[in-house]
Amino acid sequence: MSLNLIKLCVGCDSVEDLEEWIAFRLDERWRAGEPVEHYHTTRMMPTRSAEVTDGGSLYWVIKGNVQCRQLITEIRPFTDDEGIGRCHLILDPAVVLTEWQPRRAFQGWRYLKPSDAPADLSKGKAGLVEMPPKLRRELADLGLL
Template identity: 35%
Template sequence: MPLHLTKIAFGAKSYDQLAGWYEGRGDICLTTRNRPTRHEECVGGSLFWIINHAIVARSTILGFEKTDDGRWDIVLEPRLIRVHQVPKRAHQGWRYLTDEKAAKDVAEGEDIGDALPGKLAMKLERLGLV
């Protein structure tokens, strides 16, 4: 089973804004200074996007490529898949997710309803209410 990564969608305020980043683009590459240590295990896994303290979407990781300036491109499938929101704190660097802890995809035609904002969901989870 591949590993998954999490990443803050810096600058995005909503899922719709993140989806706008994907519109009309062919290849999606996320450039980073440091390649994740366990990058080989992540190929075939997903990059899960965090917005407002919640995982909201994912894209499949196709591979890692070194750039001319020494940085790394994480090559992503140019398709954004909405997932059921899972509370997740903001972080720096890479965090790995196993399949058991990864957010589940929203099924085609499924209505996700009004999801709780990430901060509120985290507080309710700490209190054992969700």
């Protein structure tokens, strides 16, 4: 059974910001002749990595709400230049919109059971996907999303 991770998406004001950042970083790697893959670096190595890479996703908290997720395809541990153990969470660059779920701020990442994860936005909720991010945020702040 798969297990997910949840993390704050620091520096992004919207899912669109995250998608632009991913596109920028992939282009940057391509131009540098590096492998074109998207990853997030974290200090803590998930001890349950086999469960996470078995179909788990990284759910992003943006502006106090889980708003999207990315599939975790691999976890690569490494030691940085200062001798600190870290890992790369290798992510599918495709961002999947989810139903908004309020979350308080926390440090690092946390495990997220599939039963606690917000559902992907279905085709029946296409209007939410097409809604401008600012309007979605205002409706969420009012508790209407």
